[in-house]
Every structure is written in structure tokens, then in C-alpha cells.
Amino acid sequence: MEESLPTDPFHATGDDVTRHVGYLLKRAQAALRGAMDKVLRGQGLTVPQYSTLELLALHPGMSNADLARATFVTRQSGNVVLRGLQEAGLIVRPDTADHGRARPARLTEEGRARLATVQAAVYAVEQRMVGAIPPQRVTDLLADLDRIAAALEE
Structure with a gap:
């Protein structure tokens, strides 16, 4: 006898919200943010400040609005980040x-x-995160995450 698939595969675990895709994505994001906060705090930076430095290294001349969007903060918060980096x-x-x-x-x-000083520490956090996944699945995971974001941005 063939086992049938759940009619709602996104909620296959029933009412246990801690097993839903959205919850697990948020849990992973919070764990990543916490680990990054920990390594950056010792360098006197926040995650938005670090992200801004990374983006400016790749794309010099970005505006506050573009940086805010790319670092997932409001324009007002982005301006505070930029002022802090400028003052430093x-x-x-x-x-x-x-x-x-x-x-x-x-x-x-x-x-x-x-x-350059903080990149190694942040990349080590990312490596620890990705190291939990079999290497042959990382490329698919990245593509899936990109598709998820694109589907929700429509």
C-alpha cells in the first residue's frame, strides 16, 4: 500500500508551529544574527554596520537609501548607521x-x-552554519532561498 503525501505539505506536522517553514527560517535567521552580533561586538561593530562596509567594498558610492534596502533597515536607521561609520x-x-x-x-x-579584520570572523560563522548541511546540498539551498525571497517579493 502506497503512503499518500499530506494534503498540506507546509503544515505536515499539524499545529506545531515550530515545525513550519516560516518559523524555521526565522529561527535560523535569529541564530545567524546572534552569532554575528557576538563576533562583531568584540570589534565594535553592529551587523548593519558590518553589512554596510561589505556592500560599500563591493559597490562604492551607494546611497543611504540603497544601503538601507540592501541591509534590511529603514532609511532612518541606515542614516544612523552611516553617521556612526563616518564618525568612526x-x-x-x-x-x-x-x-x-x-x-x-x-x-x-x-x-x-x-x-578585513572582521571578515574572517563573520565568514567563520557562515562556514559553521553551512557546515551543518551536506556539501552537495548547499547550491540547492542557496537557489531555494533565492526563489523563496523572489516569490514573496512579487
């Missing part, structure tokens, strides 16, 4: 905008050095 000497922004309101940010040499 890790980024520079012009005093005024050339056009519109955007003031493109760039890493300073000190910002590049601080980023």
Missing part, C-alpha cells in the same frame, strides 16, 4: 549632494582595514 572614520560622504539628496558613501583606508 570608516567611511566618507560628501557634506552636500551633487544632485538630489543622495550623498554617496565610500570606505576609507581605515574602513577597509576594519572590514
